Amino acid sequence: MRRDELLDAAECLLEDQGSQGLTLAAVAERAGVSKGGLLYHFSGKEALIKAMIERLIGEFDAMIEAQHESTYTRAYLKATFEAIETGRLRRWAVVTGAAGDPALLAPLREAMARWHRHGLDDEPHPQTSQIVRLACEGVWEVATHCPAIVDYGAVRQGLLALL
Amino acid sequence: MRRDELLDAAECLLEDQGSQGLTLAAVAERAGVSKGGLLYHFSGKEALIKAMIERLIGEFDAMIEAQHESTYTRAYLKATFEAIETGRLRRWAVVTGAAGDPALLAPLREAMARWHRHGLDDEPHPQTSQIVRLACEGVWEVATHCPAIVDYGAVRQGLLALL
DNA sequence: GCTACTTAACCGTCCAGCCGGTACAGTAAC
DNA sequence: GTTACTGTACCGGCTGGACGGTTAAGTAGC
Numbered sequence: 001m002r003r004d005e006l007l008d009a010a011e012c013l014l015e016d017q018g019s020q021g022l023t024l025a026a027v028a029e030r031a032g033v034s035k036g037g038l039l040y041h042f043s044g045k046e047a048l049i050k051a052m053i054e055r056l057i058g059e060f061d062a063m064i065e066a067q068h069e070s071t072y073t074r075a076y077l078k079a080t081f082e083a084i085e086t087g088r089l090r091r092w093a094v095v096t097g098a099a100g101d102p103a104l105l106a107p108l109r110e111a112m113a114r115w116h117r118h119g120l121d122d123e124p125h126p127q128t129s130q131i132v133r134l135a136c137e138g139v140w141e142v143a144t145h146c147p148a149i150v151d152y153g154a155v156r157q158g159l160l161a162l163l
Numbered sequence: 164m165r166r167d168e169l170l171d172a173a174e175c176l177l178e179d180q181g182s183q184g185l186t187l188a189a190v191a192e193r194a195g196v197s198k199g200g201l202l203y204h205f206s207g208k209e210a211l212i213k214a215m216i217e218r219l220i221g222e223f224d225a226m227i228e229a230q231h232e233s234t235y236t237r238a239y240l241k242a243t244f245e246a247i248e249t250g251r252l253r254r255w256a257v258v259t260g261a262a263g264d265p266a267l268l269a270p271l272r273e274a275m276a277r278w279h280r281h282g283l284d285d286e287p288h289p290q291t292s293q294i295v296r297l298a299c300e301g302v303w304e305v306a307t308h309c310p311a312i313v314d315y316g317a318v319r320q321g322l323l324a325l326l
Numbered sequence: 327g328c329t330a331c332t333t334a335a336c337c338g339t340c341c342a343g344c345c346g347g348t349a350c351a352g353t354a355a356c
Numbered sequence: 357g358t359t360a361c362t363g364t365a366c367c368g369g370c371t372g373g374a375c376g377g378t379t380a381a382g383t384a385g386c
Contacts (some may be wrong), residue, residue: 019182020263023375035377037332045376094341097171109309111234116305116312127321131298135319140298142279146272149279158290165365188339199345201364208342333382340375348367356359 003041006031008050011091019100024048049104056091057111072119073129074163080136081156084143092144103125125163132159167202169194170215183261187211212267215257222251222273227278235282236292237326239262243321244301245307255307288326295322 009031013021024045028038063082067075074124083089095108097101123129136159142150172194176184187208191201207213226245230238246252258271279296286292299322305313 010354016265018263018265024377025375034333035378036379040331043377085298097230098182102179106309112305113309113312121296127317131316131321131325134301134305134313135294135298136301137304138302140299141304142275142297145268146276149276150293150297154290155293157295162294174374187343198342199368202343204368206343206344207382328386330385331383333380335367335381336377338376338377341371341373341384343372346369349363349365352362354361354365356357 002033003051004055006033006038006048007055010048010052011105015060015090022049046101046104049101050107053095053104053107057107059088059091062113071123071129073123073132076115076133076158077136077156077159077163080140081152084139084152087145089140092140128162130160135159165196166214167215167218169196169201169211171220173211173215174254178253181314185212209264209267212257212264213270216270219254219257220270222254224274226251234286234292234326236286236295239278239296240299240319240322240326243303244315247302249317252303252306255303266295270305273283290291291325 006027010022012029013026013030017026022045024035024038028035029046031038038048042051057062060079060083063079064072064075067078069075069078095105116130116137120126122131135155139152139155140151143152168200169190173185173190176189181188185208187198189203190211191198194201205214223242223246226242227235227238230241232238232241256275260266279293279300281290283289283296298318302313302315302318306315
């Protein structure tokens with residue numbers, strides 16, 4: 001689908017130029033398409049960003065699901081490190097790009113609430129599980145901004161040991 | 164100093180309108196100053212954002228220092244929750260605003276590296292300390308986007324218990 | 327000839343930065 | 357004590373350029 005290629009181009013752009021660089025013309029050019037062509041698929045810039053966010057959330061939820069681990073926390077943990085190690089994390093630069101309009105972050109807030117609460121009380125050690133999930137969030141954040149300062153393998157082992 | 168009032172105005176604006184709302188005219192108006200007056204203090208928009216970031220980093224470093232705890236991790240932990248509970252965290256919406264130009268995030272990356280590495284190997288349990296710091300980062304992130312989904316008191320107790 | 331898709335040219339808006347101007351507080355020479 | 361000069365703080369109109377979005381005119385496949 002051409003739509004996905006356009007979203008890919010937009011993600012690349014965001015990653016190495018920041019939200020400043022995310023203009024319709026730039027996205028179109030990187031995707032090898034004209035501006036009109038881009039607007040054929042997305043009604044406007046807002047729709048483009050919204051689509052990026054929804055794709056990312058869907059993708060990560062699918063990764064969690066695909067782990068079929070014994071607990072949601074374990075699945076979330078594995079998905080997090082898998083995303084980081086397979087470079088999929090780069091895509092999340094979108095978040096920074098969407099920050100221009102707080103309303104666009106609403107779906108993300110909703111997803112975050114799900115990731116941090118889903119099935120928490122049904123797990124063996126809710127408190128520990130919550131901390132592990134928060135630590136994952138932290139790893140994610142650090143990996144986004146300065147990937148080099150953490151030994152991911154060691155941290156993952158440490159977190160698994162806690163559970 | 165008038166300079167600080169201008170930075171305050173910019174922070175407020177970023178918080179409730181996103182980076183989109185951060186225009187020189189808007190900042191000036193909120194601070195009760197003309198655009199020319201604003202530009203007298205900051206050579207341009209970039210300088211304004213840079214100043215905001217530097218002020219925030221300095222502020223947080225000062226908070227860590229002020230804890231004079233036995234370990235950096237404990238101080239970092241206490242500073243994090245203090246920042247959240249005193250509402251100081253709201254200021255960090257700047258980060259989203261600065262994302263327009265990745266270069267502006269460089270000082271933040273540097274600070275983050277410091278917060279996650281400083282004195283880590285000299286602490287009793289480096290591995291656990293690192294996880295606690297990462298969890299703090301996660302708490303921070305969650306508090307920024309959806310403050311309501313975490314019981315901060317409980318999480319802080321849990322983290323202190325780990326150390 | 328209809329649908330899916332693409333193109334280039336164009337418009338209106340918005341904004342950052344510039345610049346000429348104002349007010350005022352020193353201060354120093356006479 | 358008044359005049360002339362200087363530096364600091366602040367003002368607001370202007371402009372050039374960039375960007376989002378529109379439109380009218382294609383093109384290719386079926």
